[in-house]
Amino acid sequence: MLMPRGLCLLLIIGVMGCGSSAKAPKHPDRTQVKGTVTYKGTPVEGANVTLHPVQKGYGAFGTTDALGEFVLGTFDPKDGVVPGEYKVSITKLESGAATSTPAPGEPGYDPNPKEETPKSVLPEKYADFTKSGLTATIGSTPVDALNFALE
Numbered sequence: 066m067l068m069p070r071g072l073c074l075l076l077i078i079g080v081m082g083c084g085s086s087a088k089a090p091k092h093p094d095r096t097q098v099k100g101t102v103t104y105k106g107t108p109v110e111g112a113n114v115t116l117h118p119v120q121k122g123y124g125a126f127g128t129t130d131a132l133g134e135f136v137l138g139t140f141d142p143k144d145g146v147v148p149g150e151y152k153v154s155i156t157k158l159e160s161g162a163a164t165s166t167p168a169p170g171e172p173g174y175d176p177n178p179k180e181e182t183p184k185s186v187l188p189e190k191y192a193d194f195t196k197s198g199l200t201a202t203i204g205s206t207p208v209d210a211l212n213f214a215l216e
Contacts, residue, residue, distance in 0.1 A: 095145030096203050098125070098137040100211030102155055104187055108133025109157055112187070114213070116151035116201055117194045123147045137211075146203045153199035155213060156192045158183035191215055 102109045114135050116125040125146040127135035136143040160183075167174040190196045201211055 092140050093123070093147045094205070095139055095147055096205055097207040098146045098201075098203060098211055099209050100135055100137075100213065101133045102129050102135065102213045102215065103133055104215045106214075109155075109187070109215075111160075112155050112157040115154045115156075115194070116146060116203075117154065118147075119150040119152060122149050125151075148203050148205055151201045151203065152194040152197070153201055153213070154192055154194040154197055155187060155199065155215065157186040159186055187215060 100114070102112045102114060108131070109129055110131045110133065112129040112133070112135075114127045114129065114137065116137065118124060123139050125137040125139045127137040127143070129135045137146050138144045139147055166178065169176075185192060191199070199213060
């Protein structure tokens with residue numbers, strides 16, 4: 066018995082799709098973690114929150130929004146944190162005002178302009194997880210309030 070062409074084509078495509086040898090990597094289980102960053106009582110927008118594992122493992126990262134809120138991710142943004150013990154660093158750099166640079170031949174053109182290093186908005190100690198004094202313990206239960214009140 067002959068199969069109709071459309072059915073045969075669907076069968077071939079289905080078999081080809083099942084034979085793929087590329088498999089997505091298996092990641093460890095993760096826990097959803099949300100929190101806030103405030104500095105002197107004010108929410109900090111645009112701060113980078115990084116969890117550094119105390120033992121071997123995976124770090125996690127998130128960026129605060131206008132309310133100082135963040136959601137952490139390990140392998141993908143906001144995908145959660147592998148349970149464990151962490152030291153924490155929080156950084157926020159000044160965003161420099163955009164300035165127009167004169168083009169070659171224009172008055173004020175500098176062929177070797179000085180690049181200014183952005184300054185930290187938060188005290189420097191928070192940028193170094195070994196000095197920040199900030200820690201986090203993540204278990205298997207979702208965390209909705211991993212809050213950091215910086216002074």
